[in-house]
Amino acid sequence: MLPLRLADIADWTKGQLHNARGDETVTGVCTDSRKVQRGDLFVALKGERFDGHDFVAEAAAKGAAAAMVQRPIASAIPQVLVADTLRALGDLAAAYLRHLREKNPNLCVVAITGSSGKTTTKAMVAAIVQAAMPSVASPESFNNEIGIPLTVLQAEPSHRALVLEYAMRKKGDIAYLCRIAPPDIAVITNIGTAHIGLLGSRQAIAEAKAEILGNWGLETGDWQRDHAKVALLPADDDFFVFLRERAKGDVITFGVSPNAQVRALDCQVDWDGTTLSATDGEQTITLKLPVLGEHNARNALAALAVAKVLGIDWGIATEALEKFQPPKMRLQRQWIEPPGCWVINDAYNANPDSVKAALRTLKALPAQRRVAVLGEMLELGAFHEQGHREVGEVAAETVDLLLIVGKGAMAIAEGALAAGMPSERVVRFATLKEAQKAWRAWLRRNDVVLLKASRAIGLERLLEPISEE
Template sequence: MSGSARPTDVVAGPVVVDSRGAGPGSLFVALRGERVDGHDFAAAAVEAGAAAVLGSRPVDAPALLVDGGDDEVVAALGRLAREVAERISAAGADIVGITGSSGKTTTKDLLAQVLDRLGPTVAPAGSFNNEIGHPLTVLRADERTRFVVLEVAARGIGHIAHLCRIAPPRIGVVLNVGSAHMGEFGGKEAIAQAKGELVEALPDAERGGVAVLNADDPAVAAMAGRTRARVVTFGTGPGADVRAAGVRLDAAGRAEFTLAVGGETASVRLAVVGEHQVHNALAVAAVAAEFGMGARDIAAALAEAGPVSRWRMEVTELADGTTVVNDAYNANPESMAAALRTLGSIAEGRRAFAVLGHMAELGERSREEHERIGRLAAEAGVDGLIVVGEEAAPIAEGAAGVEGRRGETIAVPDAAAAVAALTERLRPKDVVLVKGSRVAGLEQVAEGLSAAGPLAEQGEAQ
């Protein structure tokens, strides 16, 4: 690494990849990217107060330069984060890594809110979980930080191991092994292999390593044999160390259950929507218990830990009483099924509509899985199934194969057409679920419904 930065150029602010986020003492990381070259914005970053630029070509600013383009800039960013991770760990901070095919972001958000009661906590915004977002999150920590909660994602074997070398976790949480990215991995066995890299990276039990595993997922439970860390399990069965009993959903789709942890029990009512949140909450409870929180304190913290990241079971009540559940950030077969179950719970006694887009990266199983989701939606008795986009067409085909189904199935080309179809059909107090992979852009449906205002007159005209 070379450059024009001087010993007096001290980075005392945030590390940013967007020059608009630069401020006094920050380090601006210049990446070429596909659309713009960050080096062209180096001067603007310095003008905003950045102390230096990390990049791969000369700029008119104090700079640390590497050879090899973006790949080497990202590698240098990782090395900086590793140095910070080692320093804060030596000062007493704990790093927690969370992985799984689904639920990572919500679990990370919940855990960060719970641990923040015990001390200053750093966690990424949204799904900042790759080779860039991971080190940027670590670099937000300082000597005051008590906890760093990291979401660890993978699109191939070795990715999680790499992220764990940047910020070695003491506690690792594996939520589930599902079908997300099946097309990239080639099968669930490969997905399990990749997710298990987290527990393999943990320190051994004598040095405080803890692997928090979902006892209800056989592929996750089997990871106990891949770690030297102490294993703590969570689930709904009697053998789990941290358990939920008597799970039920209220009228708003929020789970209530009895939490058993550390020989204590407490009643929990979650502030997030969906039965699938129970396992996310149990994972949080298991980690919180490792840091000394008792069952009652955990229950109280979970009751106040609400949704943070956008478009994940985000519930909006429109002026006419229509409920819109925006779960459009991402989708896989498991999360689709969970969302449909939640729709049924929320819509009890009301009409239910499901707006579904395609599930990306399922590989050769794509048609089969989309048809299965269509059957689930039909069997759930939705009053209207709106299938968005050509790639999602097998959902409609699956629904059509269910004998005696009620309601109608409508295929539309895009989000705007989905909004139009809904506004022709919705009545006051209906419930609408919007769900699809991120590339489908179905958040536009939820936003379009909100922008359309009250739908009562349109609904009553039917």
């Protein structure tokens, strides 16, 4: 981050200086007092269960140069007093990005959203862009109103690209993030059922995700627009036409459809990863992704589309994709003893679409016997029963043994049984604790086992050593 004067920070955030002259400078921004570095501006965020104002003294002791606060703190540390520290953090990042673009008008913001695959796609795009040019990418979970500003504030004039991931839980969330960091290139991976319990329908989800395309409420200027210059859209998605109509800039499509501009020619999944052949009509490549699944091939097509827009040669992109590090607990392989079998840990999060994709990936792998261990998918609202039953129907077609963990996931078993799966191949555990004690007894040597559930379920704990308690 470029050094910033407190007077400028106060001006950008409509704040007031307290215990400060204004010429003090900060060289970083931090919201966690445990991670403060010397010279940082400590932003005292306030949540339901914590209050950063209680840790200003700790931040000062660790070398923070100043604090952004909502109320004056009895401390000698220079302070910027604002009405809302979370909103002020966003305002600071937005102003800082404008400041950077005055120095480097060619700085490109790539923003990625979607119901599934956005984190993996972000990691793929980051690998490609960082191989080709100086850039900054958001860390794995920095995808909200805290993480996006902190990522933007890491950028410097030498950087040519920012690669960001935009998450949302309600209408307006993505538009707000776009006002902080307006994307030049906007990527939508897909429109699915994640968060359908919060938004009510896939149509509402599509509308919320489409906010990344434009109408952010920004004043236009020399370099600033109120819409993405280029929209990268999934040609195979049910909502493609809707998204294309919302795009105000150029549109480039990706997918397996023959009409997609960046399209798959072939996709094969095996234990070593996913082999993808792709073309844009001018370049044709074949590469081996270090991740499993056709859905990850689609993510790679989106990343190749970003490379195309940025003018990055697909030779560079191919090498980067073959070496990229997948996010943790996304179809991550692990050998377990006993009984001596492979577990595919995909327990980072889950929604009906991502679980179905994981089950189909499991089916594509060579195995003596395929086992799925599935837990509850959260935030489905009125779609909860139907979504779980649909997953059960796919499980009946793809696995030899189905283990259900948690009362909230029992509709998966019902869906599998209704689809014709024999009852002796469906096992139910009422709680995670119950499953921890008994699930391995159902496994055989050389099974291939999929673990998947929503993040809050903590299904990966099945892989921990069994407690003696």
